[in-house]
Amino acid sequence: MLVKKLKHVNDYLQNTSICRSKVLLDYFGEKQSEDCNICDICISKKADSKSFRKDIRIRLLKSVEKNPIDISTFIASYSKIKEQVILEEINNLISEKLLLKNGKTLKLNEYK
Numbered sequence: 001m002l003v004k005k006l007k008h009v010n011d012y013l014q015n016t017s018i019c020r021s022k023v024l025l026d027y028f029g030e031k032q033s034e035d036c037n038i039c040d041i042c043i044s045k046k047a048d049s050k051s052f053r054k055d056i057r058i059r060l061l062k063s064v065e066k067n068p069i070d071i072s073t074f075i076a077s078y079s080k081i082k083e084q085v086i087l088e089e090i091n092n093l094i095s096e097k098l099l100l101k102n103g104k105t106l107k108l109n110e111y112k
């Protein structure tokens, strides 16, 4: 019995793709159809979603419109879990020649 319980705990901790709330309720024999949207797994899924990427792009472009921005300050305004996705979008905007990177700052590519 204890071994079985420990296995459940281990499954819970190892789980990286299913909403934790769902896993937990499943353990207690209940079914939840919707993701909770607040556990770390839901948040990381959201961080990788298309709409989040779009929001980041818009916010980056709006931020650099007036003044160059510091990359780490921009990233710090989001939770750590989203850092990778934000860096990817920054790199995408640079390769699309919309942004210019100068050391640790980003500015609008005005020559485009």
Ligand SMILES: [Zn+2]
Residues within 6 Å of the ligand: 018, 019, 020, 021, 022, 035, 036, 037, 038, 039, 040, 041, 042
């Ligand atoms: Zn969740």
